[in-house]
Amino acid sequence: MLLIVCPHCGPRDQTEFSHGGEAGRVRPANPEVLGDAEWTDYLFMRTNPKGVHKERWCHSAGCRKWFVTGRDTRSHGWVK
Amino acid sequence: MRVSAGGARIDRGRVLRFRFDGVAMTGHPGDTLASALLANGVHLVGRSFKYHRPRGIVSAGAEEPNALVTVGEGAFAEPNTRATMVELHEGLVATSQNRWPSLSFDAGALTGLFGRFFPAGFYYKTFFGPASRWTGLYEPFIRRMAGLGPAPTAADPDHYDRVVAHCDCLVIGGGAAGRAAAAAASGRVMMLDEGMPGADPPGVTCLWRTTAFGRYDDNLVMAVERVADHLPPDERRGPRQRLWQIRAKEIVLATGAHQQPLVFPGNDLPGVMLESAAVRYLNDFGVLVGRRIVVAGEIGGADALRDAGAEVVHLPHVLAAHGGRRVRGVTGPDGRRIACDALLMGGHWQPAVHLFTHVGGKVAFDAGRHAFLPVAAEGQPRCVGACAGELPVVAPVAPVVGPKAFVDYQNDVTLADIDLAAREGFVSVEHLKRYTTTGMATDQGKLSNLNALSRLADNLAVAPGVVGTTTFRPPYTPVTFGALAGHDRELLIDPARTTPLHGWHVARGAVFEDVGQWKRPWYFPKAGESMHEAVLREGRAVREGVGMLDASTLGKIDIRGPDAAALLNLVYTNAWAKLEVGRCRYGVMLGEDGMVFDDGVSARIADDHFIMFTTTGNAARVLDRLEDYCQTEWPHLEVWLNSVTEHWAAAVVTGPRARDLLKGAVSGCDLSAEAFPHLAWREAVVAGHPVRLYRISFTGELSFEIHSDARHAVAVWQALWAAGEALGVTAYGTETMHVLRAEKGYVIIGQETDGTVGPHDLGLGWAVSLKKPDFIGKRSLARPDMQRPDRKQLVGLLPDAAVPEGAQLTAGAADRAMLGHVTSAYHSPVMDRPFALALLSGGRARVGEEVFARFGGAPVRCTVTEAMFHDPEGVRMNG
Numbered sequence: 011m012l013l014i015v016c017p018h019c020g021p022r023d024q025t026e027f028s029h030g031g032e033a034g035r036v037r038p039a040n041p042e043v044l045g046d047a048e049w050t051d052y053l054f055m056r057t058n059p060k061g062v063h064k065e066r067w068c069h070s071a072g073c074r075k076w077f078v079t080g081r082d083t084r085s086h087g088w089v090k
Numbered sequence: 091m092r093v094s095a096g097g098a099r100i101d102r103g104r105v106l107r108f109r110f111d112g113v114a115m116t117g118h119p120g121d122t123l124a125s126a127l128l129a130n131g132v133h134l135v136g137r138s139f140k141y142h143r144p145r146g147i148v149s150a151g152a153e154e155p156n157a158l159v160t161v162g163e164g165a166f167a168e169p170n171t172r173a174t175m176v177e178l179h180e181g182l183v184a185t186s187q188n189r190w191p192s193l194s195f196d197a198g199a200l201t202g203l204f205g206r207f208f209p210a211g212f213y214y215k216t217f218f219g220p221a222s223r224w225t226g227l228y229e230p231f232i233r234r235m236a237g238l239g240p241a242p243t244a245a246d247p248d249h250y251d252r253v254v255a256h257c258d259c260l261v262i263g264g265g266a267a268g269r270a271a272a273a274a275a276s277g278r279v280m281m282l283d284e285g286m287p288g289a290d291p292p293g294v295t296c297l298w299r300t301t302a303f304g305r306y307d308d309n310l311v312m313a314v315e316r317v318a319d320h321l322p323p324d325e326r327r328g329p330r331q332r333l334w335q336i337r338a339k340e341i342v343l344a345t346g347a348h349q350q351p352l353v354f355p356g357n358d359l360p361g362v363m364l365e366s367a368a369v370r371y372l373n374d375f376g377v378l379v380g381r382r383i384v385v386a387g388e389i390g391g392a393d394a395l396r397d398a399g400a401e402v403v404h405l406p407h408v409l410a411a412h413g414g415r416r417v418r419g420v421t422g423p424d425g426r427r428i429a430c431d432a433l434l435m436g437g438h439w440q441p442a443v444h445l446f447t448h449v450g451g452k453v454a455f456d457a458g459r460h461a462f463l464p465v466a467a468e469g470q471p472r473c474v475g476a477c478a479g480e481l482p483v484v485a486p487v488a489p490v491v492g493p494k495a496f497v498d499y500q501n502d503v504t505l506a507d508i509d510l511a512a513r514e515g516f517v518s519v520e521h522l523k524r525y526t527t528t529g530m531a532t533d534q535g536k537l538s539n540l541n542a543l544s545r546l547a548d549n550l551a552v553a554p555g556v557v558g559t560t561t562f563r564p565p566y567t568p569v570t571f572g573a574l575a576g577h578d579r580e581l582l583i584d585p586a587r588t589t590p591l592h593g594w595h596v597a598r599g600a601v602f603e604d605v606g607q608w609k610r611p612w613y614f615p616k617a618g619e620s621m622h623e624a625v626l627r628e629g630r631a632v633r634e635g636v637g638m639l640d641a642s643t644l645g646k647i648d649i650r651g652p653d654a655a656a657l658l659n660l661v662y663t664n665a666w667a668k669l670e671v672g673r674c675r676y677g678v679m680l681g682e683d684g685m686v687f688d689d690g691v692s693a694r695i696a697d698d699h700f701i702m703f704t705t706t707g708n709a710a711r712v713l714d715r716l717e718d719y720c721q722t723e724w725p726h727l728e729v730w731l732n733s734v735t736e737h738w739a740a741a742v743v744t745g746p747r748a749r750d751l752l753k754g755a756v757s758g759c760d761l762s763a764e765a766f767p768h769l770a771w772r773e774a775v776v777a778g779h780p781v782r783l784y785r786i787s788f789t790g791e792l793s794f795e796i797h798s799d800a801r802h803a804v805a806v807w808q809a810l811w812a813a814g815e816a817l818g819v820t821a822y823g824t825e826t827m828h829v830l831r832a833e834k835g836y837v838i839i840g841q842e843t844d845g846t847v848g849p850h851d852l853g854l855g856w857a858v859s860l861k862k863p864d865f866i867g868k869r870s871l872a873r874p875d876m877q878r879p880d881r882k883q884l885v886g887l888l889p890d891a892a893v894p895e896g897a898q899l900t901a902g903a904a905d906r907a908m909l910g911h912v913t914s915a916y917h918s919p920v921m922d923r924p925f926a927l928a929l930l931s932g933g934r935a936r937v938g939e940e941v942f943a944r945f946g947g948a949p950v951r952c953t954v955t956e957a958m959f960h961d962p963e964g965v966r967m968n969g
């Protein structure tokens with residue numbers, strides 16, 4: 011079980027959080043103008059890097075705030 | 091045999107009585123079951139897993155692979171307990187396992203005679219054939235022959251505790267190295283040890299009888315404390331075991347090392363044990379394991395056995411051990427036979443690196459010590475003492491090839507099995523493990539991994555370090571399910587949520603249904619009534635008179651702020667900006683993939699204030715999703731969300747006489763259709779309490795939902811009920827609610843939908859705005875796949891006979907191609923016949939056609955209809 015640092019509440023057990031997948035995917039401002047391929051890319055494709063992976067987490071059993079943190083997929087360790 | 095002196099751990103002043111396989115024996119406080127058995131001259135304690143070979147006690151600790159016994163009786167029985175780790179108590183009852191009819195004569199041992207027919211991969215090579223042969227022949231046979239102790243059939247009467255702890259330094263292992271590390275550590279220090287209580291280093295919180303069985307990310311250690319196992323049952327107080335979840339800033343591993351067995355024919359006979367174990371039995375328990383002892387390999391501390399009165403012969407190695415139910419002699423390196431009653435194996439030592447490797451710690455082979463040592467790394471625990479490699483350098487003893495030279499005692503894997511696997515190409519250590527099963531089972535290879543992979547390395551003519559080790563995973567030793575479950579069992583496994591009206595429903599004899607965590611009345615049977623009869627009666631009452639339903643579990647989200655309408659516009663498929671205060675609207679919520687996620691009615695309380703109703707099961711998910719969008723995608727929206735599900739209780743009054751009922755209970759509101767139309771809401775007073783009345787209908791009848799503060803729910807409900815009694819008001823439950831909504835073709839999210847169903851598939855295109863520039867999922871509705879004419883669409887079915895939900899639909903009675911499936915199926919109170927809702931490929935174009943429902947028996951012919959069986963014009967609902 012991970013120890014996750016909530017920027018508002020401090021370090022807490024993973025059980026208090028929910029995971030929101032890869033961070034940095036911005037919802038297109040005007041989805042209507044996108045082609046099917048571009049929209050499919052937004053919907054379904056993720057980077058799955060070897061190395062630093064920015065993740066969205068929500069402190070759902072705490073302050074309910076969403077935040078972004080990084081994890082190194084090689085070491086499973088937290089990175090800023 | 092107990093010697094007259096020595097035994098640092100036992101209290102010779104007291105005698106404890108215990109039984110093994112029904113035979114009464116004695117021991118002393120401080121004994122383990124293993125030391126007490128050895129003191130009574132018992133070496134044969136179990137039968138092996140595959141060949142039913144007689145087996146004795148090999149070790150004195152957690153690594154024991156052979157001496158597995160059942161401790162306790164009846165519901166308290168615990169199978170597969172290592173005798174070396176069981177503390178003796180007065181009245182302890184232990185039973186041997188995997189033998190029939192008795193331990194000393196086991197009919198299953200005959201399989202040993204056919205041992206050459208059971209080589210590595212035997213199962214894979216032998217058990218071919220149809221599935222019926224597996225379930226009917228092979229599996230029952232294997233289960234009967236091979237196995238460990240049977241689990242008790244009664245529920246575990248013990249209870250188990252759980253504790254979360256934090257510390258600056260956690261030391262695992264309470265030996266000399268662990269105590270020194272704990273004493274030197276600063277801050278809040280904890281120390282765990284598997285054994286009986288010893289001296290606590292000053293200032294250190296010590297947990298004895300506590301096994302750290304797993305290390306997880308970010309320095310989390312899980313441990314189980316055996317609180318009461320060492321006490322006689324009548325002296326046990328509190329929990330039996332306690333699960334510790336310890337988060338430490340720093341972890342120090344002082345877990346010691348395990349001496350490894352030597353490999354030679356007959357190395358599994360009772361009386362053949364580790365040299366270090368025999369020394370420990372003498373020093374700690376005053377037990378001499380034999381009178382004529384041969385030590386093979388490193389003599390270590392076994393010289394002390396001579397001082398205790400044993401005859402000790404030391405040999406560099408042995409060629410074989412001989413005996414039946416106990417070792418009787420050995421063949422020495424010169425080929426001469428030497429009689430003995432115990433044979434000690436002085437093998438090399440392997441650090442207990444299990445916890446070190448659980449979270450990615452790496453080990454490296456040290457040729458001098460012939461062991462895998464932990465490699466220090468940033469973020470990994472610090473190892474000290476034997477675990478760090480402070481070990482005697484032991485000259486390696488080559489394995490001796492021959493019959494019954496065991497590499498893995500617990501899984502009966504021999505040297506020949508390893509050689510065969512290597513010849514057959516299983517040259518990765520992970521493949522070797524899976525093919526031969528070496529290193530599996532409860533001991534997880536503590537005494538077998540090193541010998542197995544060394545042999546593989548020999549076969550490949552490489553160093554063991556090249557072969558590497560398999561990955562150790564938690565748990566280090568077996569953990570009881572009770573300890574893992576803790577208090578989370580039976581009623582405590584999940585909270586039960588009840589509405590404020592629960593007591594009323596119970597008093598009325600409601601049968602309850604679990605909806606998520608909620609207890610909802612399912613139906614209200616009268617005396618002697620079946621569920622079917624009750625649901626028909628409740629349904630007809632709503633269609634012909636008036637019924638009442640507790641809808642308090644409905645999810646409710648309070649949405650406030652100047653951008654509240656803008657948010658609803660973005661999350662629902664239809665338009666919300668122009669909804670007037672005092673009015674409600676049905677909305678459909680999609681995922682970005684265009685699939686239906688939730689639906690419900692929302693009401694405009696004020697310009698900047700809405701209340702959103704969600705499905706009961708989805709309330710938390712909807713709130714989470716809205717929060718996510720508000721915080722991350724649209725932070726510019728000024729809007730605040732609050733869950734108010736439990737603040738508002740809701741009573742549904744529905745049926746042609748609903749207005750008549752309300753007239754008897756409601757004040758402060760004009761209830762006429764002109765003043766209070768369908769899909770409006772009004773403030774009113776019931777039983778002196780303020781309420782909100784919503785004209786929302788899930789039955790297709792004239793309907794009002796009366797929402798009150800949860801504290802006033804009972805008074806409001808009772809006032810409504812009292813007003814309805816003269817009208818014959820009928821309480822109905824969720825089953826009738828489902829039937830009535832299905833007659834109107836109203837979908838239930840999660841029943842008609844499964845995450846692959848879009849709004850147009852459900853016939854909800856009327857609720858999808860084409861004018862709005864954007865809403866969640868809008869772009870996906872334009873994907874080509876969503877436009878396919880053969881998409882599964884919601885239809886009604888009129889089957890010739892009742893069909894079950896989930897039945898597959900085909901075009902012809904003999905066709906196999908699946909066109910769709912039944913999502914809801916009931917008996918209609920109005921039509922008095924079975925009907926169903928279904929998702930059917932190109933369904934709307936098939937209205938009027940026939941399809942067949944298949945569910946095992948004869949296919950049932952169905953007529954495809956519109957998904958609407960009652961009052962299609964909505965006259966009754968709008969009345």
